[in-house]
Structures are given as C-alpha cells and as structure tokens.
Amino acid sequence: xxxxxxxxxxxxxxxxxxxxxxxxxxxxxxxxxxxxxxxxxxxxxxxxxxxxxxxxxxxxxxxxxxxxxxxxxxxxxxxxxxxxxxxxxxxxxxxxxxxxxxxxxxxxxxxxxxxxxxxxxxxxxxxxxxxxxxxxxxxxxxxxxxxxxxxxxxxxxxxxxxxxxxxxxxxxxxxxxxxxxxxxxxxxxxxxxxxxxxxxxxxxxxxxxxxxxxxxxxxxxxxxxxxxxxxxxxxxxxxxxxxxxxxxxxxxxxxxxxxxxxxxxxxxxxxxxxxxxxxx
Amino acid sequence: xxxxxxxxxxxxxxxxxxxxxxxxxxxxxxxxxxxxxxxxxxxxxxxxxxxxxxxxxxxxxxxxxxxxxxxxxxxxxxxxxxxxxxxxxxxxxxxxxxxxxxxxxxxxxxxxxxxxxxxxxxxxxxxxxxxxxxxxxxxxxxxxxxxxxxxxxxxxxxxxxxxxxxxxxxxxxxxxxxxxxxxxxxxxxxxxxxxxxxxxxxxxxxxxxxxxxxxxxxxxxxxxxxxxxxxxxxxxxxxxxxxxxxxxxxxxxxxxxxxxxxxxxxxxxxxx
Numbered sequence: 343x344x345x346x347x348x349x350x351x352x353x354x355x356x357x358x359x360x361x362x363x364x365x366x367x368x369x370x371x372x373x374x375x376x377x378x379x380x381x382x383x384x385x386x387x388x389x390x391x392x393x394x395x396x397x398x399x400x401x402x403x404x405x406x407x408x409x410x411x412x413x414x415x416x417x418x419x420x421x422x423x424x425x426x427x428x429x430x431x432x433x434x435x436x437x438x439x440x441x442x443x444x445x446x447x448x449x450x451x452x453x454x455x456x457x458x459x460x461x462x463x464x465x466x467x468x469x470x471x472x473x474x475x476x477x478x479x480x481x482x483x484x485x486x487x488x489x490x491x492x493x494x495x496x497x498x499x500x501x502x503x504x505x506x507x508x509x510x511x512x513x514x515x516x517x518x519x520x521x522x523x524x525x526x527x528x529x530x531x532x533x534x535x536x537x538x539x540x541x542x543x544x545x546x547x548x549x550x551x552x553x554x555x556x557x558x559x560x561x562x563x564x565x566x567x568x569x570x571x572x573x574x575x576x577x578x579x580x581x582x583x584x585x586x587x588x589x590x591x592x593x594x595x596x597x598x599x600x601x602x603x604x605x606x607x608x609x610x611x612x613x614x615x616x617x618x619x620x621x622x
Numbered sequence: 623x624x625x626x627x628x629x630x631x632x633x634x635x636x637x638x639x640x641x642x643x644x645x646x647x648x649x650x651x652x653x654x655x656x657x658x659x660x661x662x663x664x665x666x667x668x669x670x671x672x673x674x675x676x677x678x679x680x681x682x683x684x685x686x687x688x689x690x691x692x693x694x695x696x697x698x699x700x701x702x703x704x705x706x707x708x709x710x711x712x713x714x715x716x717x718x719x720x721x722x723x724x725x726x727x728x729x730x731x732x733x734x735x736x737x738x739x740x741x742x743x744x745x746x747x748x749x750x751x752x753x754x755x756x757x758x759x760x761x762x763x764x765x766x767x768x769x770x771x772x773x774x775x776x777x778x779x780x781x782x783x784x785x786x787x788x789x790x791x792x793x794x795x796x797x798x799x800x801x802x803x804x805x806x807x808x809x810x811x812x813x814x815x816x817x818x819x820x821x822x823x824x825x826x827x828x829x830x831x832x833x834x835x836x837x838x839x840x841x842x843x844x845x846x847x848x849x850x851x852x853x854x855x856x857x858x859x860x861x862x863x864x865x866x867x868x869x870x871x872x873x874x875x876x877x878x879x880x881x882x883x884x885x886x887x888x889x890x891x892x893x894x
Contacts, residue, residue: 397846421848429846436836437843441787442755448858450847461858483790497847 351405380551428498434490488519644760776852
C-alpha cells in the first residue's frame, strides 16, 4: 500500500458558502515510501493546497487522504498523521518559533513528549544533517535565508517524520541559499531514505527529483519521471509552464531540423551531449 | 537602524552567575529588591548594596555596561532627588520663599537615589546574566503552581517566547516599510505632531497586515510540528538546582541575616 493515497479529492476554500471557488477538482495521487516527488505548477493551481492536505491541515470536501493507512480527515488521527508528515513552508522567518536555533529544532520533539536525552540526541543529529550544528546557539534572525530554511528543515527532521513536504522552500532565497536547501533535500532522500514531496515552480529543481507531477487548474496534468514529463514540451507550453532551459534549447534545435540523439534535462547533461556530438 | 535595539540585554560569559539556575536568580532579584525597600538606615541599605555589588562582581560583566543601563533612568533619579531635597522636615539649612532645604531632606534625597540606582542594578544583574529563553523557561516553572488555578501559564510563556522571537523581525520590517514609504515620498520628519502621527498610518497598516500573515503561517508551522498546547510537552533543557546554586542560596541567607541585624541595631535614618 502506498504511503500517501489521495483518492478523488475535491477541495474549495469557503466550503460553507455555496459556489465557493473549487481549487481541486477530483485529484488522485499515490506516493510510495522513499520517493522524491516534485509537484510542479502555476501559482493557484492547487499545489500548496495539496501540501496542507497531506498532513491534515486542510480537510477535503470530498474524497479521502490516507497517510500510512490513516484517514487524515479524522480529528483523532491528526496528531498521528503529523508525526508522519512534516511540513516546511516558504517563508523561513514565519515558521521558526524559538529565539535560539537548537531550541527551535527541539520544539517538535518537545511537543511529542520525548525524554530530554532523546530530544538532545535528535536535535544534534538533525542539525548535523543540515550542516547547521555550529550555529546551534545562534539567534535565527542573524542567519541567512538559506540557513534559516535549513534550520526549519532540521526542525522537521528532529521529529523523524517519514515524509517531508516542502512548500516552495526556495522561493524566497538567493541562488546560494537555494542550492544549499536543494543539496540538503536530495541528501536526506538519498542517505536517510526520507520521502520528499517538493512543491516548486523552478523547473531545474524539479529535474533533480525522481518523479515529477505537474498540476494545472486543480487537476494532475502529467505524472512520471523528469525525462517523461519534460518530453511533453508542447503540452507544458500550452498550459503556460516552462521546461528547463537546456531542454528548451534542444527542443528548439530539433524543431529547426538539427538532429539530436536525446533531449537533456540539465545544463551538465546538455554540455556533455554537445561535446560528444562535436567530437564525432 | 531600528534593529540595533536589543531585547533582554543578555551578555554571554562564563561566570558562576551565568551558570546559576535562572529560577534562583529571579527569586534572588525579587529578594534584593525587597531588601532595598525594607532598608531603614544606611547600614542595612549598605548591606543590600554590597550584596548586589557582589552579584555584579561575580557576573564578570564590565562595570561600564552596568553604568550604561542606568542612563535611561538618570532623569528619574535626578528628579526624585531634587524633589526630596525640598520636601524635608525640620530646621531649614537654607530658605528662599517656600523653598527650603533641610538636613533631613538631603539625607532622604541621597537615600532615595541609592535605592533607585541599586534597584536598576539588581534587575540588570538578572537580565545581563540570563538569556531570554532561560528567563521565560524559569518564569514558566516558577508560575506552574498557578496553572492549578486555571491561570494559562504555559500559554503565557509561549507568548513570551514567540514575542522575543518576532520582535527583531518586526523591527526589521518596520524599517523596510519606512524606507519603502519614504521612497514613495512619505514625509515623516516634518510638520506638526498631529501630521507626524498621521504619517505613521501608512507604516502601521502594512505592518499589521504582514504581522497577521506571519501569525497565520506560524500557526500552521506550529500545528504541523504537533503543537497541541502545554499538555504532554517535555523540555530538552531541564532546569537543575546544582551545587553552585546551594552556595548562592546560602549567600542570600547570610545577607538576609546581616541585613535584619543592621536594620534592628541602628536607628532608622529616614522619616517615612
């Protein structure tokens, strides 16, 4: 059974009001343990809503969200669901609670009622995992954006959730901060086997995932490996979505009649391909 | 510019006072303040001052910093001192119309000034040597018995923690909004008081809007991290009453003994 099962979920904000704008029109999605899924889409396509459905922050109007077999819409399951699904938000400033880095990371485990030694062990481990251990006694407002976001991620790691959902974690960061956060996420997935759902609108971030799900206007448009998804250049463009720059370039070259063996996804891949082509 | 304001005024250092249990430090601060108010003559006041002086010396923090903490209340000290000089009773040493200076007035004035200054110094010893998180933690623990009377002690401590976390953030934001409004031609430095107050409105409104947005985000982040009130919560750092704390407590008992003795033996210096 898949770790996350979203079954025909509909959702609208202002559910009480008749004619409230529906954001999700019957979405179904399954996520297995250990996957690294990128959820792509425009602003307002429903991807952030999805993030909050995964941990029961929002409840579907119809349909079902199952986390590890637990129904996320049941009140009595909520704490259990949140022990399994961690959420990292876009603005790092707004999600840190305490005035000292290590105390903030301890916030989640403290809520779980763990013994002090266990909390200490988890906090140290989580800070080392995001490479922020040497900043453990700093005040969050003195850190850079990327560092703050890594502390926020550490706060979720310390809870040892099986799934981490990140809602545009790099949107407010500078290029260096973005890179730091992306490296941390991929390392977590690869080395610790944490399931990752990365919500983003940066195509080059989505390429790093093992699976890409594209959403548009409350529906799932495409679902597959990055190679599969980004081969639909026409379709993505029709829905006003971008493809990675390297993919775009090679797609245009192909359209202009130049023969290329395959369509690359990243700049490195693209350079490699051209070097081989030119050497021939 | 605005973000220079530091809250809590904590100065990290390695001193016996920094290591002491914050709960004990809070109690001792209140204890010394009570001593200062109960002092009836210069000898017992001197004992209280010496006790606080000992605390200052043990904190290993430069005297200069303590003096700086007195700056904001300098006016208050001078004001009450001057007032007390003229409100004395007894034979006037100097008189001009209704104004007269008596020996009693001078003594009173000196006494009150020392009182106010040591009061501030006592609280400075606490805030200089205790980090804001330790302070909130200690207050939460000290007030815990009140939660039986349904006083929301945990919620109160949580509010303090969050306030301490967000004050620098909101200050920074105010700075940003001010710059943004100035760039749009807002004039905040000239005009009458009323005009200047009006000029603050375009700063306060965006600040409030953003504060509410932050609060919404924070609530989601806290709930996502399994926050469900104070029940069933544990702490990473458990406050422990160590051997050093017993020494500090012992010193307080000695000081109290000396203080009471001096207060009884010598006659009251101040007519109250």
